Amino acid sequence: MGGSSDVVPSRTALPPTGLAALLGVMVALLLAAGTLGGGTALAQTGEAAGASIGGRLAFEGAAVAGVTVVVTAVDGDAVLEAVSDADGQWLVQLPGPGTYRVELLQGTLPEGIGLRDPERSVLELRVFDNSRSAAIFALGEPEEVGSDLLRRILQGTLNGLKFGLIIGMTSIGLSLIFGTTGLVNFAHGDLVTVGAFLAFLLNVTFGLHLLIAAPLAVIGGALVAGALDRGLWRPLRARQTGLIAMLVVSIGLSFVLRHVVLLFLGGSRQSYRDFALQTALEVGPVRVQPVELWVMGLSVAMLLAVGLMLTRTRLGKAMRAVADNRDLAASSGIDVRRVILAVWVLGGALTAVGGVFLGVIETVDYLMGFRLLLLMFAGVILGGLGSAYGAMFGGLVVGFVSEISTVWFSSQIKYVWALAVLILILLFRPQGILGRRERFG
Amino acid sequence: MIETLLFDALRSAVGPTAASYALLAVGLNLHFGYTGLLNFGQVGFMLVGGYGLAITVSVFGGPLWLGVLVGILAAVVLSLLLGAPTLRLRADYLAITTIAAGEILRFLVRNTGSDAITGSVFGLRQFAGDFYALSPFPAGDYLGPLRFSANRIWVTTVGWALVALLSLGVWALMRSPWGRVLRSIREDEDAARSLGKNVFLYKMQSLILGGVIGAVGGIVFVLALQNITPEMFLPQVTFFAFAIMILGGTGTVLGPTLGAVVFWFLLTGLQSGIRSVVDSGLIPGVAGGQAVGAVSLIAVGLLLMLLMIFRPQGVLGNREELRLDVA
Numbered sequence: 017m018g019g020s021s022d023v024v025p026s027r028t029a030l031p032p033t034g035l036a037a038l039l040g041v042m043v044a045l046l047l048a049a050g051t052l053g054g055g056t057a058l059a060q061t062g063e064a065a066g067a068s069i070g071g072r073l074a075f076e077g078a079a080v081a082g083v084t085v086v087v088t089a090v091d092g093d094a095v096l097e098a099v100s101d102a103d104g105q106w107l108v109q110l111p112g113p114g115t116y117r118v119e120l121l122q123g124t125l126p127e128g129i130g131l132r133d134p135e136r137s138v139l140e141l142r143v144f145d146n147s148r149s150a151a152i153f154a155l156g157e158p159e160e161v162g163s164d165l166l167r168r169i170l171q172g173t174l175n176g177l178k179f180g181l182i183i184g185m186t187s188i189g190l191s192l193i194f195g196t197t198g199l200v201n202f203a204h205g206d207l208v209t210v211g212a213f214l215a216f217l218l219n220v221t222f223g224l225h226l227l228i229a230a231p232l233a234v235i236g237g238a239l240v241a242g243a244l245d246r247g248l249w250r251p252l253r254a255r256q257t258g259l260i261a262m263l264v265v266s267i268g269l270s271f272v273l274r275h276v277v278l279l280f281l282g283g284s285r286q287s288y289r290d291f292a293l294q295t296a297l298e299v300g301p302v303r304v305q306p307v308e309l310w311v312m313g314l315s316v317a318m319l320l321a322v323g324l325m326l327t328r329t330r331l332g333k334a335m336r337a338v339a340d341n342r343d344l345a346a347s348s349g350i351d352v353r354r355v356i357l358a359v360w361v362l363g364g365a366l367t368a369v370g371g372v373f374l375g376v377i378e379t380v381d382y383l384m385g386f387r388l389l390l391l392m393f394a395g396v397i398l399g400g401l402g403s404a405y406g407a408m409f410g411g412l413v414v415g416f417v418s419e420i421s422t423v424w425f426s427s428q429i430k431y432v433w434a435l436a437v438l439i440l441i442l443l444f445r446p447q448g449i450l451g452r453r454e455r456f457g
Numbered sequence: 458m459i460e461t462l463l464f465d466a467l468r469s470a471v472g473p474t475a476a477s478y479a480l481l482a483v484g485l486n487l488h489f490g491y492t493g494l495l496n497f498g499q500v501g502f503m504l505v506g507g508y509g510l511a512i513t514v515s516v517f518g519g520p521l522w523l524g525v526l527v528g529i530l531a532a533v534v535l536s537l538l539l540g541a542p543t544l545r546l547r548a549d550y551l552a553i554t555t556i557a558a559g560e561i562l563r564f565l566v567r568n569t570g571s572d573a574i575t576g577s578v579f580g581l582r583q584f585a586g587d588f589y590a591l592s593p594f595p596a597g598d599y600l601g602p603l604r605f606s607a608n609r610i611w612v613t614t615v616g617w618a619l620v621a622l623l624s625l626g627v628w629a630l631m632r633s634p635w636g637r638v639l640r641s642i643r644e645d646e647d648a649a650r651s652l653g654k655n656v657f658l659y660k661m662q663s664l665i666l667g668g669v670i671g672a673v674g675g676i677v678f679v680l681a682l683q684n685i686t687p688e689m690f691l692p693q694v695t696f697f698a699f700a701i702m703i704l705g706g707t708g709t710v711l712g713p714t715l716g717a718v719v720f721w722f723l724l725t726g727l728q729s730g731i732r733s734v735v736d737s738g739l740i741p742g743v744a745g746g747q748a749v750g751a752v753s754l755i756a757v758g759l760l761l762m763l764l765m766i767f768r769p770q771g772v773l774g775n776r777e778e779l780r781l782d783v784a
Contacts, residue, residue, distance in 0.1 A: 115688060117578060140578065147747065200549045252766065260495060260548060264703070264765045267696055271758025278751040386692075390560055393553045428568045435557040442550060443542040 067143045069118060070107035072100075075129045075155040076295060079104030084124040085151070088117045099124075107148075115142050118151040125155075132156035132296070142283045149284040152379070156296060165423070167301040172420040174302050178377060180415020181315035186370035187392045187399075187407035188322060189241070189363015195339030195402030196356050198259050199249065203270035204367065205389025206277075209382060211237035211368025212375040213277045219288050226290040226376070234368045241364020244269070245357050270386070278382040285379035311373045318369060319408055322362075326404055335359055339402050391418065391431065394438035400448030409450060413437070458733050466726030468603045473681035475721040476616030477503075480674030481698040482705070482713030483623050484667035489699075490708035491631060492663040493643035495548040498539070498555030499671045500694040501562050505531035506672025507679040507689075508566060512574055514584035521587035525676055532672035536665040544660045556692060567687035580686030588612075588680050609681070616677045620714055623670055628710040639663055693754070700761045706773030715772060723760075728753045 069087055073080040080100060087096045087108045098106040110116065118139045122131060131137055132154040143149045190204045214236040218229035248269070252262055296303040326332035337345040338355045346352045367385075374384060395414040399406025418434040425433070441448065469475060481499050488494040509528030513519040519527075539558055543551040566575040575581065592611035599610040630636045638659055641649045650656050679685040697720070705716025731749045764771065 200552065257766070261765050261769055263495070263549065263552070264699065265762050267699070268758045268761030268763075268765065271693070271696065271761065272755050275751040275754040275758065279748060279755075283747060390553075390557050394557070397550070397553065426568060426570055429564050429570075432561050432564050435561050438557055439542060439554055442546065442554060446542075446546050446550065 067110040067113050068107055068148045069110060069116060069141060069143060069151050070098075070105065070148055071151045071153065073104040073106070073153060073155060080126065080129060080155060082124065082126070084121045086119045086121060088119070089114055110143060113143050115140060120153045129155055147282065149282075150286075152285065152287065168423045169420070170300075171302045172423045173416070174304060175422075176416035176419035177412070178308055178312050178415075179419055180412035181312055181319065182370045182373050182377075182411075183388065183391050183395050183415045184408040184411030185315055185318060185373075186367045186388060187395045187411045188404050189359070189366050190392050191396045191399070191402055191407035192335060192339055192359045192404055193363055194396070196335065196342065196352075196359050197249065197253065199266065200259075200263050202263065202266040202389070203244075203273060204363075205385035205387075205392065206270045206273035207237060207241060207364055207367040207385065208371040208374065208388055209277050209385035210240055210273055211364075211371030212380045212384060213281055213371075213382075214368070215372045215375060216281065216286060216288065216380045219290065220286070223289075226288050226372075230369075230372045233372055234365050237368025237371070238361045238365035241367070242357060242361040244364075245360035249360075250353065250356075274382055274386060281380070281382055283382070285381045287379055288375060291376055305377075308377050311377055315373065318366070322366070322404070323408075331355070331358055335362075336404070339404075387431075391415070391434050394434050396448075397438055397446075398441050398448055400450040403448070403450050406448055406450040410448065458737075462726055462729045462733060464602055465729040466722045468605075469725035470718045470722035471600075471603070471613065471617075472605075472721070473609065473612045473616045473677060475717045476613060476620055477674045477678035477681065478698055478701055478721070479620045479714050479717035480616070480623065480677060481671050481694070482702040482716060483620065483627060484670030484674065485695075485698050485702050486707065486709075486713050487627055487663055487667035487670065490702065490712070491627075491636065491643060492639045492660060492667075493548065493646075494544075494660060494664060494667075495552040496555045496664070496667070497552045497692075497695055497699075498557070498559035499668075499698050500690050500692060501555065501559035502532045502535060502668040502671030503675030503678065503694065504559070504562050504566070504690040505535050506675030507685050508575060508581075509672070510676050511581040511584045511679060511685045514587070515581045516574060524584065528672050528676050529669050532668045533665055536661070536668040540661045540664045544657055544664065556695070559690070559692060559695065563687050563690050575687075578687060580684055582684045584685075585680050585683040612677065612681045616681070619673060619677065620717075623673070624710055624714060631710070635659075635662075696761070697757065700757055700764070703761070703764050703769065703771050706771035707769070709771075709773045712771055712773050719772070724753055724757065727756055 071085075073083055079102065081102050081104060083100045083106075085098050085100070085106050085108070087098070087110070089095075089111070096108045096110070098108045100106040118141060120131065120137050122137055125131075136153070139151050139153070141149045141151060186204070186208050189207075190201060193199055193201050193204070211233055215226065215229045215233035218224045218232055219226050222229075224232070248265075249262070252265065257265075291307040294305040294307055296305050297309075324332075326336055334345070334350045334355045335358065337348070337350060338352055338359075342352060345355075370388075371385065374388070378384075391414050392411065395410035395412075396407050397410070398413055399408070399410030414434045414437065417437055418430040421430050421433040481503060484502065485496060485499050488496040488499075506528035509531040510521075510524035513524035513527045514521060535558070539551075539555055543554045565571060567578050569577050571577060589608050589611065592607060594607040594611050596607045599605040599607070605613065631640070638649060638654050641652075642654075642656055642659055646656055649659075678689070682689075701716035701720045702713055703716070704720055705712030705714065728749050731752055735748065
């Protein structure tokens with residue numbers, strides 16, 4: 017291992033060729049996206065002229081007819097109605113683009129069929145020019161009325177665990193990147209989106225099974241993250257760009273990534289072809305889909321593997337050493353630049369996994385990563401910035417808090433509680449639960 | 458086609474939206490440019506300003522001046538709440554807390570449970586009547602080919618007058634001993650502290666003042682639109698304001714104004730350009746609205762990155778004075 021690191025000042029004289037190359041690639045991508053993106057959107061929507069919202073209602077594969085859906089314009093006065101036909105299809109022609117509230121009237125559902133999540137009877141969609149947006153209502157067996165508190169707490173715990181494992185997994189990279197480079201990466205959430213989107217592209221557009229598409233997407237996510245370090249962040253560090261300047265650059269980057277995905281994916285929520293709409297299993301008092309159990313099991317396995325990797329392998333130890341004290345690590349012969357690249361690749365892979373998992377248990381959309389980002393920050397600060405274990409732990413707590421809050425409070429504000437935890441922890445223990453005091457303040 | 462594009466861009470560059478964003482950026486500039494506070498939740502201050510006014514007038518039937526006062530007071534309270542836990546910590550903690558606070562506020566106002574007060578996703582209307590009743594402009598078209606209506610020219614005038622007034626105020630403050638302490642905190646917090654200055658207090662004052670200016674920006678913004686919905690207050694608003702501030706010149710008095718005009722001219726021009734290219738059918742198979750929005754936001758992201766990498770001082774800034782690494 018060589019002793020070179022980014023802190024060597026002589027590097028500032030080198031021209032940032034990698035940077036220029038990366039920006040060139042981005043501009044090219046932008047141009048390509050501008051011409052192709054709209055095309056794919058049109059191809060998906062067929063010949064439909066004007067904006068519309070539609071969907072298909074089905075329960076265990078069979079069409080559900082005669083259900084009323086009401087569409088209200090958020091920024092207008094239009095109120096429109098549709099009833100699902102014999103194929104379960106319904107379609108509403110809209111007066112124009114805008115944001116719409118789509119409500120399924122639960123009273124019109126046939127006996128024995130309900131919404132899988134009764135709280136999701138109202139969806140909000142943003143509809144653009146000349147496109148048909150899909151409003152997806154997942155039907156299932158109705159919840160029994162007056163369900164008891166214990167059952168809801170157990171269900172909330174399970175959901176919290178599921179969600180928290182994903183937050184924990186995606187947060188590891190965020191925390192390690194901060195630890196090794198000092199960068200607060202605001203584009204980290206959008207790496208989640210990129211991972212989920214790559215899997216969507218391979219799964220839905222190219223027709224690969226998700227079990228093949230997912231690992232490819234994870235490799236893609238790792239490559240994107242690695243390329244960002246080599247092409248953007250390493251040259252910036254070599255120029256000795258300030259940390260706050262880099263933070264603002266990461267915001268710009270997050271805008272670019274997010275809206276490139278918007279161009280190709282469109283504004284509405286999408287699902288993977290496989291594992292969607294599985295029938296829930298009854299495990300004791302709680303309901304869970306088989307695929308959710310798989311997601312949780314795989315998440316635990318991956319977190320354990322990362323934990324082992326960090327403690328048992330040379331690379332893992334080097335990562336922790338660099339995160340702990342970069343100069344000391346460099347002077348003891350660790351190639352800091354290589355370790356940082358490895359952290360980015362590992363972080364990118366983990367965020368992509370998290371993105372695919374989130375896409376499987378919920379949906380894929382271009383804002384999914386950004387929504388997760390704030391929860392990831394909350395988790396990382398809770399656990400202690402810079403620590404991988406802290407990130408896992410904090411992510412779990414944040415996921416748990418936001419899901420368990422739905423037992424007592426509206427699910428529309430479940431993220432508020434997680435973010436409130438963030439502010440509380442900053443008040444009383446800013447270094448985080450597992451963090452050490454001297455690094456902060 | 459070029460003419461339409463130019464007029465579109467110009468109409469937006471001098472319009473009330475640009476004025477509101479200039480106000481947001483003036484506040485942000487006080488935080489970031491002069492004090493080194495990394496506030497990523499400026500949109501939260503804008504939100505409390507706008508909703509403070511809208512709720513007071515439209516729900517409780519209060520007068521306009523009371524609504525404005527409530528909006529401003531709400532911004533003061535929000536700064537105290539945000540500043541107390543974070544101003545003693547490193548700059549990035551404030552960044553994360555403020556962006557989280559902005560999102561918390563947006564979730565809370567759009568929550569169905571607050572429907573009676575905030576109108577949830579539908580928002581509020583009918584709070585701008587008193588404001589437009591004050592207009593001295595008789596009905597008609599103004600600004601020649603830009604065709605501003607009487608209402609629009611009134612809110613535009615008020616907006617830019619506020620920008621001028623508050624920019625002047627910031628300029629005067631920065632020449633005062635108070636402003637010099639702020640800048641010394643930006644440059645070296647420990648040095649300021651070792652001279653016996655209460656750094657926390659100065660930072661808090663800066664946060665409050667900049668937040669109030671942001672709230673005024675929010676008030677102008679919703680008065681111009683005559684309605685308010687939670688979707689107006691997405692986190693990207695703050696990042697637009699950041700781009701405006703950096704474009705114009707961080708830590709300069711005229712930077713936010715210049716930045717807002719140039720930014721909205723470029724953004725609207727770009728959107729109008731893409732739209733007309735799409736509409737003219739030069740590129741077959743391109744769908745309209747979505748591509749316009751996405752491509753222009755990608756362009757904003759690239760602008761922010763390129764500025765920060767290659768010209769962090771913006772158009773007017775002085776690189777020597779501004780060390781952006783204040784962590």
